Amino acid sequence: MTYELPDLPYDYDALEPHIDSRIMELHHDKHHQGYVDGANAARDALEGMRDSEDFGDIKSVKRALAFHLSGHVNHTIFWENMHPDGGGEPGGELADHIEADFGSFEAFKSEFAAAAGGVEGSGWGLLCHDAASDELIIAAAENHQNQTPQATTPILVCDVWEHAYYLQYENNRGEYVDNFFEVIDWDDVAQRFEQCHGNTI
Template structure:
């Protein structure tokens, strides 16, 4: 499915052989499968290679609309095989599609600046590690760049999932889970209402920037609800995301200021349960 494939080509990081990049990341298969985990904390400083808006995107909104929820997880376009670079997927809806719950300007900045910054940062970090392997870089900076891979890699995948975990209100967004996911939520949390209360409390109390996650632990097949900090901290290794909410201030501050709880509450009018259900079905089938 090419409808979300509009992508960014971060400006020319040194060439990274694709296999090396994936090996350095250690999550190649994970990314390809559209599964990802992440966590929270500081505002990323867009690296020097931060791309501007992709030239193949219109000034507003996506190049083509897709039916919300009609996106298989494996089709998240986060990486370009031809160039060996991670790329910015287009939003699967217009910037104002989340109105009145999330304003258009927040969506535009969030996607075009913040998410793009994570993509550029990930490519930059991998390029720097490749330079170090070729003896052209500073070998004393492996720790720094490896840390940056975690942060920006988490940020890229988290946001790529997040856009698809939402859909326009009343047009795929809102309602409640169905099918196997609904049954698992009831079994794990006692009821949908108890899940909602605990999800809100979890996301609302993340310290600093971060995420609230509902994920499947793949060996036990159990649903876990936990916090992520920054883009990558506090994650449960191997857990496969089903639902996540970005609670960095950049996700809500223009409209909600310090009222994070109101933003988290509004998010429930936007959740694309069909997409989340696909992630769940996929996770327990592994």
């Protein structure tokens, strides 16, 4: 088994004007592919260590696997979290839990935007299911994995690495995050929530 780059579930230009086609093309074909390649290289290195029983470089290889595999997973969720007909607000059980856990959808949106906008350097804003409490929490990850709480599963992710927005929004990350809400596929987020809700540690 090797990691593979998933196809985009829509055309490069499908999310315009909120995210333009050139960003989507470079982001998916170049950046995401790079994380897939890096994850596979780390797997190969680990297999070589197991065969040779020489684990002298295991710290750097494990660090590389965590970085690249998390980048692959986050991006895979990111593409599926968006849809040309997205936006608006969630409904059903997901909406109920957002209101219960954050007070209101607007309160959730404000906290999520603040977390994503406040990432130092490169990273992600994430809405996660917390298996320790069976609640929704918002996290801000530096790079792809740093500072993400354990026992959480991301169900909505917003990429705030500069390659996700700079060609279109330049240094205005806040405007990009606001426009991300215009393409969120809440059906996808709800499905991810349903798979997690009730699973606790």
